[in-house]
Amino acid sequence: MELIEVRNLTKKYGSLKALDKVDMNIPEGRIIGLLGKNGAGKSTLMRCILGFLKFDGEIDIMGERVDHHKESIHNLIAFIPDVSSLDDRLTVQQTIDYVASLNESWNAVTAGRLLSRSDLPLNQKVGNLSKGMKTKLYLLITLSINVKILLLDEPTLGLDIVFRKEFFNTIIGEYFDETKTIIISTHQVEEVEQILQDIIFIDEGKIILQEDIAELKNQYSLISVPTDRKEELEKLNPILITHTLGKVNAIVGSDVKIEGAEYSRPSLSDLFVAKVGGSNE
Amino acid sequence: MNKFKTLIRKDWIISKKTLLMPFWITAGFYLLIILGTVIAYYKGDVQGNLFDFPTDIPINAISYIANLSVVGLPGLMSIIFTIMLMQGALNEDIRRNCELFHRSQPVSIWLRTGSKFYVGLLGNWIVLFLITLFTFIVINIILAIIHQFNFYVAISGMLQALTAFIKTGLIVGSFTFFCSAIFKDKAFLKGLSIIVAVHFLFLIFNSLFGWKLPLPLTYLLKLVTIDTGQRILVGIDEFEALNLIKNAWNSILFNWKTLYQVLFSGALFAGATLIYKNKEIK
Numbered sequence: 069m070e071l072i073e074v075r076n077l078t079k080k081y082g083s084l085k086a087l088d089k090v091d092m093n094i095p096e097g098r099i100i101g102l103l104g105k106n107g108a109g110k111s112t113l114m115r116c117i118l119g120f121l122k123f124d125g126e127i128d129i130m131g132e133r134v135d136h137h138k139e140s141i142h143n144l145i146a147f148i149p150d151v152s153s154l155d156d157r158l159t160v161q162q163t164i165d166y167v168a169s170l171n172e173s174w175n176a177v178t179a180g181r182l183l184s185r186s187d188l189p190l191n192q193k194v195g196n197l198s199k200g201m202k203t204k205l206y207l208l209i210t211l212s213i214n215v216k217i218l219l220l221d222e223p224t225l226g227l228d229i230v231f232r233k234e235f236f237n238t239i240i241g242e243y244f245d246e247t248k249t250i251i252i253s254t255h256q257v258e259e260v261e262q263i264l265q266d267i268i269f270i271d272e273g274k275i276i277l278q279e280d281i282a283e284l285k286n287q288y289s290l291i292s293v294p295t296d297r298k299e300e301l302e303k304l305n306p307i308l309i310t311h312t313l314g315k316v317n318a319i320v321g322s323d324v325k326i327e328g329a330e331y332s333r334p335s336l337s338d339l340f341v342a343k344v345g346g347s348n349e
Numbered sequence: 350m351n352k353f354k355t356l357i358r359k360d361w362i363i364s365k366k367t368l369l370m371p372f373w374i375t376a377g378f379y380l381l382i383i384l385g386t387v388i389a390y391y392k393g394d395v396q397g398n399l400f401d402f403p404t405d406i407p408i409n410a411i412s413y414i415a416n417l418s419v420v421g422l423p424g425l426m427s428i429i430f431t432i433m434l435m436q437g438a439l440n441e442d443i444r445r446n447c448e449l450f451h452r453s454q455p456v457s458i459w460l461r462t463g464s465k466f467y468v469g470l471l472g473n474w475i476v477l478f479l480i481t482l483f484t485f486i487v488i489n490i491i492l493a494i495i496h497q498f499n500f501y502v503a504i505s506g507m508l509q510a511l512t513a514f515i516k517t518g519l520i521v522g523s524f525t526f527f528c529s530a531i532f533k534d535k536a537f538l539k540g541l542s543i544i545v546a547v548h549f550l551f552l553i554f555n556s557l558f559g560w561k562l563p564l565p566l567t568y569l570l571k572l573v574t575i576d577t578g579q580r581i582l583v584g585i586d587e588f589e590a591l592n593l594i595k596n597a598w599n600s601i602l603f604n605w606k607t608l609y610q611v612l613f614s615g616a617l618f619a620g621a622t623l624i625y626k627n628k629e630i631k
Contacts, residue, residue, distance in 0.1 A: 120452065120630040137626055142455035155447040157363040169355035170454045 071096045071217055071249050072117060077125035079112050079273075086112040087123070088273040096216065097246040099263055101281075102253040103340050104270035110253040113270065114221050118147055130216065143173065145217040146210045150225050154202055156195030160188050167209040178242065179212035200231040207235065211242045218243060220252045224259075232259055261336045271344045281336065289324065290334040292317045300326060308334075308342035352456055356464035361472065367434050368472045371426040375480050378422070409502045410590045412492055416506030419484045420477075424514030427477035431469065431518050435525035436536040438465040439625045444533065448630055462622040470522045474515055481511055505594050509601050513575040516602075516610050520572045523614035530621035530628075544569060572610055 072094035079087040087109050094100065104110045116123045119138045127134040129144050154163060164183075168174045186204045194202065203224070210218070218239070224232040240263055244250060252260055267284065269276040277284075293301060298316045301309060304326070306318035319334045319342050334342075361368075439462065442448040451461070485507045492498055528540030548566035555562055 115630065118453070120449070122629060136629075137452075137458055139455050139457050142453055147449070147453045149449050153447055153449045155363070155442070155450055156445060158359070162359070162362060166355060166359050167454065170352055170456055172455075 073128045075126045079123045099250045100266040101264040108270045109273040146215045147219045148223045149221045161190040171213045173214035182208040218250045289322045290332045292330040360468040412502045413506040416503045417510040420510035423480040431473045431522040434469045439529040458626045523617035527617040527621040530624040
């Protein structure tokens with residue numbers, strides 16, 4: 069079953085095309101990574117799905133058409149942007165009460181469990197919390213709402229490694245099951261690579277690739293040989309060549325074999341660079 | 350309805366400091382008066398004729414005017430704090446980077462703006478009423494001790510002035526609320542500047558070309574003007590004074606201007622909400 073269907077989605081900022089005729093289907097029960105360079109259109113795509121932006125084209129979420137600022141969409145989809153977007157003027161308790169009262173699908177049992185496991189100071193103003201604490205609070209209020217789709221837009225930006233790990237562990241442990249879908253937009257792809265099932269590469273407002281990660285990796289091999297054998301690799305038409313200490317590596321088709329080479333599976337970031345190209349910054 | 354209550358509770362929490370400010374200012378004002386009186390008393394500077402009222406004004410009229418005046422300072426404060434609160438109503442969340450969080454909740458935009466409008470206006474009116482009530486009690490205890498006290502006259506004076514300030518607050522607050530949907534900061538000043546600029550532009554066009562373009566500032570000031578009818582009470586007898594006090598309700602509340610004010614305020618609220626709804630969240 070498709071949870072999100074995007075057809076011919078175009079979004080312009082003046083003369084700049086942020087999204088260009090995007091077609092995309094998001095099935096249920098998947099954890100999907102949305103990868104793109106800065107300004108590729110990741111956040112714009114998410115904000116269009118949430119109805120925060122005006123756009124041309126069609127977006128359906130579980131059969132419901134998304135319009136600009138359609139509040140009923142938020143009964144189906146939860147969103148975590150950068151965790152600093154909580155309201156600093158409310159206390160932790162007030163924030164929890166506020167979200168609980170506005171969301172009919174609020175699950176008090178989940179909220180209680182997450183709260184008991186955290187050390188959140190209930191009477192503290194959100195503005196006085198550390199970024200790690202804000203993350204815990206955002207997770208608590210989001211994961212306690214029973215929605216089918218969770219959108220994460222660079223949620224762990226500025227967090228240390230411990231909180232980043234905890235963030236994704238909590239989401240997988242508390243939220244995900246085969247009926248739900250998570251879309252994660254992040255730069256730190258290495259950290260989420262292990263939990264992702266599908267990947268979407270986006271570049272210059274266009275979807276370059278949408279595929280099952282296991283299938284994608286099965287199509288390619290990472291071959292490593294000593295630096296003096298670089299010419300051999302170049303003859304294989306690799307999609308990417310990189311260098312490490314004393315070695316040269318190439319991503320080639322999985323059926324390509326050369327003698328004396330080391331074989332491994334390419335990482336997502338290597339495949340991304342191969343498909344999309346280097347940084348524009 | 351429960352969602353609206355939740356929004357009101359949230360808006361009350363984040364507006365509480367500004368809303369309660371007039372209480373502290375009034376408390377400071379009273380403290381200064383008490384302190385000044387005590388110092389003057391010990392220095393022997395208290396005037397003997399402080400409560401000698403003029404003889405050509407009826408006693409009820411004095412009581413009426415005194416109770417009209419009771420609302421003056423809190424009324425002015427109420428309007429200032431309404432502006433302060435309303436000019437951040439629809440842009441403060443954007444400035445504080447929490448707009449995405451609030452907009453991600455399944456709540457109608459009309460409920461969100463309605464709650465902000467409601468708390469900004471009603472909150473200030475409640476504060477105005479409470480401060481006025483306190484001052485009313487103090488003033489009328491003094492009047493009752495040194496003079497004759499007529500509850501009907503006193504309460505009429507207080508309520509009429511209160512109504513006039515509430516109506517002014519409604520227009521000023523709605524105008525500021527509308528401006529907050531357009532401008533990111535200093536919404537009231539920017540909105541007023543545009544009204545003044547358009548006003549003078551139209552004035553120049555009218556005088557140069559003989560046109561009759563409507564002057565926005567004149568219209569706005571007409572809607573904002575407070576009319577309590579207190580100027581007409583000099584040189585009349587007690588009976589006439591009571592009649593005029595009763596009739597003053599017609600010039601303050603029961604007239605077409607009130608209807609215009611309510612409709613104008615409603616139009617500004619609806620306009621502000623539509624502008625806010627139309628904005629993209631980037």
